[in-house]
Amino acid sequence: MTDTPPLLSIDNLAIGQGDNAPIVERIRFTVARGETVGLVGESGCGKSMTALATMGLLPGSLRVRAGEIRLDGAPIHALSQRKLRHLRGPSMSMIYQEPLTALNPVMTVGAQIREVLTTHLGLSRAKAHARAIELLTLTRIPDPAARMGQYPHQMSGGMRQRVVIAIAIACQPSLLIADEPTTALDVTVQAQILRLLKQLQTEQNLGLLLITHDLGVVRQVADRIVVMYAGSVVEEGDTDTVLDNPAHPYTAGLIAARPKGSRTEGAGRLADIPGSVPAPENRPTGCVFRDRCAIGQAICEGRRPLLTAHAGHSVRCHFPLSAASLASEVPS
Amino acid sequence: MTDTGPKTGNGTSGTGPRTALSSPTVRYVLRRLLQAALVMVLVMVGSFLLVKLAPGDFVDALAGTRDLTADQIAELRARYGLDQPVFVQLIRYMSLLATFDFGYSPINAAPVMDVILARLPVTAILVVASVTLSMVVGTVFSVIASRNAGRPLDLVISIFMLLLYATPSFIIAVLMILVFSVHLGWLPIAGFESVGMGYTGWTRFWDVVEHLTMPVIALCTFYIAIYGRIGRASMLEVLKLDFVRTARGKGLTEHRIFYVHALRNALLPLVTMAGLQVSSLMGGAVLIETIFGLPGMGRTAFDAVFQRDTNLLLGVVFMSSLCVVIVNYVIDMLYMVLDPRVNLK
Ligand SMILES: Nc1ncnc2c1ncn2[C@@H]1O[C@H](COP(=O)(O)OP(=O)(O)OP(=O)(O)O)[C@@H](O)[C@H]1O
Ligand SMILES: [Mg+2]
Numbered sequence: 001m002t003d004t005p006p007l008l009s010i011d012n013l014a015i016g017q018g019d020n021a022p023i024v025e026r027i028r029f030t031v032a033r034g035e036t037v038g039l040v041g042e043s044g045c046g047k048s049m050t051a052l053a054t055m056g057l058l059p060g061s062l063r064v065r066a067g068e069i070r071l072d073g074a075p076i077h078a079l080s081q082r083k084l085r086h087l088r089g090p091s092m093s094m095i096y097q098e099p100l101t102a103l104n105p106v107m108t109v110g111a112q113i114r115e116v117l118t119t120h121l122g123l124s125r126a127k128a129h130a131r132a133i134e135l136l137t138l139t140r141i142p143d144p145a146a147r148m149g150q151y152p153h154q155m156s157g158g159m160r161q162r163v164v165i166a167i168a169i170a171c172q173p174s175l176l177i178a179d180e181p182t183t184a185l186d187v188t189v190q191a192q193i194l195r196l197l198k199q200l201q202t203e204q205n206l207g208l209l210l211i212t213h214d215l216g217v218v219r220q221v222a223d224r225i226v227v228m229y230a231g232s233v234v235e236e237g238d239t240d241t242v243l244d245n246p247a248h249p250y251t252a253g254l255i256a257a258r259p260k261g262s263r264t265e266g267a268g269r270l271a272d273i274p275g276s277v278p279a280p281e282n283r284p285t286g287c288v289f290r291d292r293c294a295i296g297q298a299i300c301e302g303r304r305p306l307l308t309a310h311a312g313h314s315v316r317c318h319f320p321l322s323a324a325s326l327a328s329e330v331p332s
Numbered sequence: 333m334t335d336t337g338p339k340t341g342n343g344t345s346g347t348g349p350r351t352a353l354s355s356p357t358v359r360y361v362l363r364r365l366l367q368a369a370l371v372m373v374l375v376m377v378g379s380f381l382l383v384k385l386a387p388g389d390f391v392d393a394l395a396g397t398r399d400l401t402a403d404q405i406a407e408l409r410a411r412y413g414l415d416q417p418v419f420v421q422l423i424r425y426m427s428l429l430a431t432f433d434f435g436y437s438p439i440n441a442a443p444v445m446d447v448i449l450a451r452l453p454v455t456a457i458l459v460v461a462s463v464t465l466s467m468v469v470g471t472v473f474s475v476i477a478s479r480n481a482g483r484p485l486d487l488v489i490s491i492f493m494l495l496l497y498a499t500p501s502f503i504i505a506v507l508m509i510l511v512f513s514v515h516l517g518w519l520p521i522a523g524f525e526s527v528g529m530g531y532t533g534w535t536r537f538w539d540v541v542e543h544l545t546m547p548v549i550a551l552c553t554f555y556i557a558i559y560g561r562i563g564r565a566s567m568l569e570v571l572k573l574d575f576v577r578t579a580r581g582k583g584l585t586e587h588r589i590f591y592v593h594a595l596r597n598a599l600l601p602l603v604t605m606a607g608l609q610v611s612s613l614m615g616g617a618v619l620i621e622t623i624f625g626l627p628g629m630g631r632t633a634f635d636a637v638f639q640r641d642t643n644l645l646l647g648v649v650f651m652s653s654l655c656v657v658i659v660n661y662v663i664d665m666l667y668m669v670l671d672p673r674v675n676l677k
Contacts, residue, residue: 055581081586088583096581101574105673106596115592116582151672167582 005073006030007207008054008092008175012067013077015049015058021280022065023049024231028307033174034205036198038222038239040212040254042277045228047211048097051177053077054209055094056084071175089120092175093168095197097211099161099184103152109163110148116170135166140196158189162196169200176201177209182217194221215255219243227251230277230288237313247310247320249293287318295319364664368657372650373426379649380425383642384418390438390640412438425646434650435643439635444647447632452651454524455628457544458621459613462551463606469552470559471602477560478567478598479590489560497557505550505623512546519546522625547624551617555609559602567598600671607663614652 008031016022024046031037039047052058054069056079069077071091076084096102103112113132117123123131129148136144139162152160161181168176178197182190198221201208210222218225218239225242227235227250235248246252275292278284284291290300299318307316391408394400400408409415413424428435434444477489513521525531525540570576571594579593618630629648636645668674 057577057581059577085583085585088581090583094581096574096578098574102578104575104579104593104597106671107593115584115588119582119584119588153673164578167578 005070007033007035007072008209009070009073010050010054010067011070013050013053013064013069014066015046015053015062016065016280017061017063021283022231023062023280024228026232026307027067027228028233029226029236031175031207031209033207034201035224036201036208036210036222038210038212038218038225039228040215040218040225041228043213044277044279046231047228048179050228051094051179051209051211054177055088055092056081057094086120089116089173090171091173092177093171093173094177095161095164095168095179095181097179097181097183099157099164099181102164103160105152108149108151109155113148113163113167113170116167120171131170132166135170136163138169138200139163139166140192141166156189157185158193161185161189161193165193165196165200169204169206172204173206175207175209177211179211180213181210183213197221215243227254230283231280232288232316233307233314234289234317235313235315236307241312245321247313247315248289248317249295249321250289252321287316289317364661368661371657372653375653376426376429376646376650377422379646380422381418383645384421388640389414389642393638393640394438412436429650434647437636437641437644437647439639439641439644444643447644448629448647448651451627451629451632454626455614455617455621455630456655457540458547458551458617458626458628459610461544461548462555462613463609465548466552466555466559466609467602467606470556471563471599473556473560474563474567474598475590475595477564478571481564481568486564490564493557493560495557496553497561499553501550501554502619502623504553505546505620508546508550509623519543522623524626543624544626547620547626550620550623551613555605558605558609562601562605563598566601567594570594570598573597596670600667603663603667603670607660610659611656614655615648 010030011028013027014022014025027046027050029037029039039050041047049058049062053062053064054076056076058064064077067077068075071087076087079087103109110129110132113135114125114128117128117131118125121128133144133148136147141147141159141162147155147159147163152163155163161184165181176197181197182193185193194217197208197210200206210217212218222239224237225235225239226233227242227248229248229250235242235246235251242251243255246255278288278291284301286302286304287293287300288304293300297319303318305316305318307314310320389409391400391405391412391414394408395405406415413421416424425435432445434448436442437444437447440447473489473493477486480486508519509521512519520526520543523543525536525543529539531539571590576589576594579589584593615630615633617628618634620626621628621631622634629652633645633648633652635641636648
């Protein structure tokens with residue numbers, strides 16, 4: 001094969017705890033260099049765990065139980081913490097869901113940025129200091145030099161998130177995972193942070209995996225979209241294709257549930273789809289979505305649909321919607 | 333309030349005119365001093381009344397050991413004001429105290445101040461040495477235990493801590509005397525230093541160290557267990573926090589994550605504990621001071637109670653309370669250095 005491998009490729013990934021029902025299963029998607037991929041799905045469907053598995057930071061006794069995670073073609077899901085350490089920072093990094101608690105409360109912001117630079121790039125303290133100020137400047141934080149000596153509690157949530165971003169891009173990784181980078185922030189700050197991420201992504205040619213609830217955000221910044229439901233990928237494809245012509249009933253429901261005119265409050269609750277996301281141990285046999293699906297039939301109970309190509313994108317459904325049948329449901 | 337002066341350097345809330353009184357630091361210190369003075373007055377009034385509630389005074393104690401005529405007894409009482417109503421005695425005592433006059437200690441035939449000044453260093457050395465030693469050793473144990481959480485070494489340490497926790501310090505003291513003084517003859521059995529040897533300088537220092545090794549260890553064991561257990565729990569708690577995940581996600585070494593990021597956060601509860609330890613050791617080391625024949629504050633208070641030497645007892649209470657108040661202040665300061673989130677409030 002002569003193709004260069006994608007920056008991040010996740011194939012058939014399953015994450016679980018001991019013999020319990022897996023939290024996510026058969027996750028498959030890729031992120032190319034310089035590409036933005038939006039990962040969406042309801043709360044609890046396993047977005048964060050997929051991201052943490054990529055970083056090798058799964059909490060507690062959660063483990064990768066099956067499948068592969070490759071970074072630049074090299075498998076990383078079985079690497080020891082010691083080897084992963086050298087990838088975290090220079091090759092991949094992550095912005096976490098909770099900016100308020102992501103920083104060490106008793107260390108200055110400057111020290112927390114500097115240590116990435118001294119650890120991975122071997123910069124001297126003075127050089128690291130100067131570079132840290134540059135990084136803070138990149139994040140458009142007001143008065144970057146003065147921020148260096150401050151502690152996280154002296155900053156607003158938006159500023160802390162900028163610090164986390166500065167840390168994440170410090171060693172110019174090729175993959176950046178942003179796990180709902182704006183949910184904890186207020187609306188005006190959300191837009192600023194998103195713009196900043198998108199700009200850094202273009203400037204540094206980052207592969208960006210953006211996890212969000214918000215389809216509006218995805219439409220705005222993502223080249224491709226991956227829709228997860230109850231631990232599996234149910235649909236995947238070009239952002240516009242998927243959002244304009246969703247093939248999976250769940251995606252269609254997500255789009256329909258999106259309040260019109262609002263860019264921020266996403267599809268946290270699905271008014272149009274009855275029921276809620278089942279816990280990992282209560283997922284139905286066959287298609288995981290069947291008990292909430294309006295078009296489900298007998299086969300959906302018996303056999304789990306495969307992720308199959310359908311009109312330019314992949315969908316995991318026995319009865320993918322056609323563009324025509326949806327025309328009336330999709331808000332234009 | 334009009335905003336006339338420049339902003340105070342504090343940067344957070346300084347909007348008032350810049351006078352010494354409006355500086356948060358000065359206000360904080362003043363408030364603390366006022367609090368401390370109030371606490372001291374309350375402690376002294378309370379102790380005074382408690383002591384007077386107990387039947388008998390030092391004249392009774394004296395009359396029990398030698399023959400005194402009724403006239404002599406009355407005269408002694410009059411000389412020390414013991415024939416006055418309690419309320420008058422209290423006013424008199426408190427007004428003398430306000431000038432740092434602790435009165436006279438009949439049983440030592442010396443001013444209370446002199447007696448206390450002679451004995452305070454013994455207790456101070458004991459307390460400082462045991463707090464330092466137990467904190468250091470306890471922290472080391474908690475670090476080793478939490479680094480090896482769930483492994484056999486963790487279990488061994490936790491059993492050892494339980495043993496230290498459960499064994500009364502006087503038993504440890506007696507065992508040490510038996511082993512190190514009686515059998516091996518390595519350490520002196522009792523006393524603060526070798527009397528009558530005229531040691532000076534380093535020779536004297538090492539002599540005191542030899543004498544205090546066992547008492548300090550005896551005072552430490554319980555607290556080593558406390559620090560060890562609190563420290564381990566705190567460390568494991570901190571290691572679960574989000575910022576530790578961030579640190580790991582930055583590709584830092586486990587060593588750095590553990591010692592630079594987690595440890596400092598985990599030590600905060602231990603600092604609070606150290607304050608409690610100082611308070612309880614200040615007057616509470618009677619048993620150990622008695623076993624090792626050390627003329628410390630606990631021992632002095634004990635003697636004062638039994639010989640009804642009110643002035644001496646109250647003097648000891650005053651000195652111990654003062655030390656506790658000062659130490660608590662220092663601990664608060666230390667806390668502020670260790671945890672930047674704690675403000676002058
Ligand atoms: N430490 C853990 N051990 C076991 N299971 C966990 C743990 N943390 C989370 N889970 C489970 O993993 C599942 C997926 O959680 P995850 O955080 O990935 O969801 P998410 O899609 O990121 O949701 P949200 O949008 O709310 O962030 C949940 O069902 C949750 O109960
Ligand atoms: Mg999440």
